[in-house]
Amino acid sequence: MEASEPGVSADRVEELLLGHAPHLTRREVSARAGVPLELARELWRLLGFAETADDDVAFTEADVEALRLSAELTGLGILGDDSQAALVRTWGRSFARLAEWQTTLLARVAAEHAERAGEAGQSDVDPVEAMAALTAEVLPRVEQLQAYAWKRHLAGASSRLLALSGQPGEAGRPGEPVLVQAVCFVDIVGFTSRSKSLREAELVAWIEEFEHVSSSIVVEHGGRVIKNIGDEVLLVADDVATAAEIALEMTRRGADPDDAFPAVRAGIAHGDVVLRLGDVLGPTVNIAARLTSLARPGTVLVDDSAHEHLAALEAEREQASYTFRRPQRASVKGYSRLQPWVLRRA
Structure with missing residues (x-):
């Protein structure tokens, strides 16, 4: 069997993924969805898709449905003027990264299948054809699993937000709650030098x-x-003790010569953080990052607020779990008076 032409194979895979081969222009998609052409262009751009002309035949019925759903979400207030660009752009970036990884994985598995078939004497197996067949077999399962994982994470995030909605914290913009959290960065020690040898x-x-x-x-x-x-x-963690245990466990494993986990250092700060599109923002995050840059290998540094909460917890215990020590004052960009504590197990 002759190897398939790349363009033909790409069309087949695209048809498998989108349900139809491209047969619509953006103008036709916009008209069928009942959405202004300018909005269709903007959503396409925010999602990070390849640029096309309005009259290029590059779309399917799936694009019509997606545009219609976007319009409905806008009507419900989910995609408002203040959040549409950021939310859609985040969707595009997240799914683009996931798609790149999954495509690489599928291509590797398909090549391995073709290689095994060749070793078995089936010399007419085309790796591209194998990938198309694998896509058809794998896609429904991956789609179902992704939907399950998304709903599970959505349920967990909703529960956390409802549980923490009454805690202290400044008021943020709608959709961007401000909560009190323990923020921790953990950084591999000597990454640059080690990576050069790999x-x-x-x-x-x-x-x-x-x-x-x-x-x-x-x-x-x-x-x-x-x-x-x-x-x-x-x-992040809802309380400082949880973040402390995580950081101390990672530094412990990194210090064990018999453990393959790399040497690390960590910084923990406690305070208000803004939750935005799955990320955390604010001075508390910046302080945690600065503390990590100051920490020595195998060390955990905490700010005054984190130290205060841990010290209060220690006062309630019969036996000490942690020790604290003030290192020399250090100056970092933006925080010239930052004075951390070194956290260790008792």
């Missing part, structure tokens, strides 16, 4: 293992990972 595949495997183990530790202790930023993880 091949690309080794570097990816190392970072993925760090993300996997750190995420497991965070979830097991009741925290929440906000995001991974290369060699760094940003997490």
